[in-house]
Amino acid sequence: MPKIHPQSPTRERTPHGTAAACPSPRFPATTRLQRTLSAWFGKNARDLPWRRTRDPYAILVSEIMLQQTQVATVIPFYKRWLARFPDFASLAATEESDVLSLWQGLGYYSRARNLHRTAMTVVTAHGGEMPRDPALIRALPGIGRYTAGAVASFAFDLPEPLVDANVARVLARLLNLHEPIDSTAGQRALWAAAIALVPENGARIFNGAIMELGALICTPRTPRCNACPIRKSCTAFANGTAESLPHKKPRRSRTELAEHCAWTVHHGRILLEQQTGKRWRGLWKLPALPSAPPAVPLLTLEYPFTHHRVMLSVFAQPAPSPLHENLAWHAISALTDLPLTAPHRRAIEQIRSR
């Protein structure tokens, strides 16, 4: 007979809203699957710096950095960050502009701002220590259900579920789930499965294992089912549907936006504009122009922004007089240390390399 959590067969963890509303899917021989996957992880886990620590601060930093950024890119940033900000207190005591500077190169600066705000909240509301209660972790700025589960399980070994892109793919295939994984119904099914699978003991290893399986074996295009330790439990493998899963909702078509900016350089200095809006607050960029001037742009490049495709055109312009309050001259030789938006840094480098 199928079993779910022989340690706690009817477990429903309600304090964080993780389990109460979700029907548990049935997995064949769940404990065997848990043990097999955890044992595989013991032999195959990559040696990553954040796997050598149980410090919730360091784990949170790695999790935030790994959102939207590849492992290989994150490693040097993670090490540099921990050397500069070893704990919540040191991060909380730093000006946001310095925090953004160190984040440079990772992009998606809202992650750095939220990490900074989280550090200030942990210092003021929790005495500088990450709370152990997953509900309190999740209440911190910018921390969603996945990140709360990751910190609770990796740092405190609490039996909290997590679903990221890798886990979603593995679970969708294990369950032969045909609902789009980015739909409400698909997400509900995935989280129910994650809740049903996470063991009472050893959640740290198990959650790491299922993520690692998605990263190394159950990969998006060509899953290596023949090397998979849990293929006997996999419904997609049994049905020959592994390569066609998971499904996603059809993508919205991208709309095009035009952005016009000024290139104003004088005696080794460049005129830049600091952003105050939500999108890039605190970062510097080329000054915006209200419309395209009647001239050939020095450069046009394209970058994605949510579901838009932005066409950035840069025009040589004289310095305005007087300077707008958000405008300032910066030495071109010192731009490396300035928190610039990624597309504008790329535009500046491309124009300068010509």
Ligand code: SF4
């Ligand atoms: S058998 Fe294949 S599809 Fe199923 S979990 Fe393993 S790698 Fe993924």
